[in-house]
Amino acid sequence: MQHLASDNYAPVHPEVMAAIVAANDGAAVSYGDDPVSARLQERATEVFGDQARIFPVLNGTGANVISLMAAAPRWGGVITSDVAHAHTDENGAPERVGGLKVLAAPSVQGRIGPDAVDRYAGDIGNVQRAQPAVLSLTQVTELGTVYSPADLKLLADTAHAIGLRVHVDGSRLANAAATLGVGLREITTDVGVDIVSLGAAKNGGMLGEAVVVLADGAAGSRGAAGAPAGLVEAVPYLRKATMQLASKTRFVSAQLLALLGEPGTPTSGTGDSAPLWLRNATHSNAMAARLRAGIEAAGLTGTVRITCPTEANVVFATLPRAAADRARAHTRFYDWAAGETADRVEVRWMCAWDTTEADVDGFVRVLADAL
Structure with missing residues (x-):
């Protein structure tokens, strides 16, 4: 299937599949007490720092809910952007499952600034309001933009100054780093x-x-909003209680280990020497940049209007709805939002680790024909 619909459509990378097969060698202790998961923990400290503790889970929504529940009390609130997945695309899971109020703040091209924290800071101590406890940032944002390290530092410092934890929804963290x-x-x-x-x-x-x-x-200490400070203590229990603890955790750990690299291998690099996460993200980003450049080089930008910066592996644009439907007959992709007028639509074209130059160039031709 040729598509620019989602990086979730992509197949499993061969190196990840090989790691799963390798982990399937005989019996191993369940629930994460296995040698593969032990190596993953060792690798996590190399990649993220000595204090890092990694807990494999089954899906991204589960990871978000566990993270937010660990970082906030039952009466807490989560400050996030108005386009954040946790707010718009997880069927209210942080609220339904976690019992946490989502406090949405206006974003600009998917990003929020310190004013998002200031917007809710005055609620701290007000028993009438959900207590702000966590600042949750999506990296890459839902609109394909990226927070710089300086942006993140400012946001984290602002949140910490009033006792909030900082969470990152890093479903595409690799693309941001690349x-x-x-x-x-x-x-x-x-x-x-x-x-x-x-x-x-x-x-x-x-x-x-x-x-x-x-x-x-x-363990047991409290932040300004009353959030438990012992995250490492909380996550294992929350992972089980939210049905995110896999009995055969080694097969999830094997995938993460294949992407991050085995202990002792480089945590960065270029070309074939780079860890798999970076190779895959660099490629998918490059394909999105190629797509945008191809649209511009083909002279289509008079009708196809790029709506967001292309900073990762996705291109957002508006175009005539009829043309989008014609193009979609050849290459699957999703509508994102209404366009500038009733006859136009905003679409999302997303590249993945397996998107090829031929896929991109062929779609530019399809798009030109559709227009």
């Missing part, structure tokens, strides 16, 4: 992020993500 030319640590641990939902499925994995605790506190 865009910025940094490692995963530089946009998480080093800028003050406390807990991360680490994506794998969108970057060549089969099934599974991870919760990564980066900064913890003394």
Whole structure:
């Protein structure tokens, strides 16, 4: 199937599949007490820092819910953007399952600034309001934009100053790091992020993500909003209670380990020497850049209007609805929002680790014909 619909459509990367097969060698202790998961924990400290603790889970929504529940009390609120997955695309899971009020703040091209924290800071101590407890940022954002390390540091410092934890929904964290030319640590641990939902499925994995605790506190201590500080203590229980603990965790751990690299291997690099997460993300980003450049070179931008910066592996644009439908007959993709007028629509074209140059160039031709 030729598509630009979602990086979730992509097959499992061969190196990830090989790691799953290798993990299928005989019996192993269940629920994460296995040698593969032990190596994954060792690798997590190399990638994210000595304090990092990684907990494999089954999917991204589960990773987000566990992270937010660990970081907030039952009466807490989660500050996030008005386009954040946790707010718009998880069927209210943080609220239904986690019991946490989502506090949405206006975004600009998917990003929010310190004013999002200030917007709700005055609610702290007001028994009438959900207590702000966590700032949740999506990296890459839902509109394909990327927070810089400086942006993240400012947001984390602002949140921490009033006692909030900082969570990153990193379903495409690899793409952000590839865009910025940094490692995963530089946009998480080093800028003050406390807990991360680490994506794998969108970057060549089969099934599974991870919760990564980066900064913890003394067990039982409390932040300004009353949030438990012991994240490492809380996550294992929440993972089980939310049905995210796989009995055969080794097969999820094997995928994450294939992407991050075995202990002792480089955590960055270029070309074939780079870890798989970086190779896959660099490629998918490059395909999105090629798609945008192809649209511009073909002279289509008079009718196809790019609506967001192309900073990762996705292009957003508006075009005539009829043309979008004609193009979709050849290449699957999704409508995103209404266009500038009733006869136009905003669409999302997303590239993946397996998107080829021929796929991109062929779609530009399809698009030109459709227009």
